Amino acid sequence: MANAEIYTKWRDQQGGNRGSGWSGPHGSASASGAEGIVELNQHAERLAWKAAWPNAIRTFIRTSIKQFPNQPLQIKIWVDQQVCPSCQKWMVIDVISHLKLLKQEFPTLKVELYAEVLFARKTEKVRVQQSTVWPVTVGNQSTYQNLPEIYN
Numbered sequence: 001m002a003n004a005e006i007y008t009k010w011r012d013q014q015g016g017n018r019g020s021g022w023s024g025p026h027g028s029a030s031a032s033g034a035e036g037i038v039e040l041n042q043h044a045e046r047l048a049w050k051a052a053w054p055n056a057i058r059t060f061i062r063t064s065i066k067q068f069p070n071q072p073l074q075i076k077i078w079v080d081q082q083v084c085p086s087c088q089k090w091m092v093i094d095v096i097s098h099l100k101l102l103k104q105e106f107p108t109l110k111v112e113l114y115a116e117v118l119f120a121r122k123t124e125k126v127r128v129q130q131s132t133v134w135p136v137t138v139g140n141q142s143t144y145q146n147l148p149e150i151y152n
């Protein structure tokens with residue numbers, strides 16, 4: 001059983017673990033069943049993202065961007081178990097390409113994507129980029145090069 005939630009804030013807004021200080025959850029989901037049994041595209045982080053993107057995230061931006069001009073938007077995928085290799089790749093490729101679409105409506109907007117994992121009662125957060133080195137408490141594989149060629 002894994003749970004995931006999607007949060008947003010502007011860079012200078014103070015934010016702590018999970019939803020503390022963040023807006024949201026804009027989407028949340030649970031995946032029941034053990035990893036390996038749940039279909040990859042039904043993992044909690046994917047379902048939570050599906051609930052948040054694009055409408056809830058766009059609404060957050062539209063309603064708050066004027067108060068935070070020129071600040072990067074921070075988006076956080078919170079999950080309560082280690083991110084599997086397929087979802088690591090999905091974050092780097094699919095979620096980031098979704099976020100690039102925001103340029104159409106907000107041409108100067110900069111977006112930072114984060115993954116935050118609650119693991120053994122400890123929370124750890126990383127910025128998600130192709131160059132990310134993932135701590136084992138956050139992601140199953142440490143580098144992009146180790147992620148599966150084919151993922152779904």
Ligand SMILES: [Zn+2]
Pocket residue numbers: 040043083084085086087088
């Ligand atoms: Zn996964």
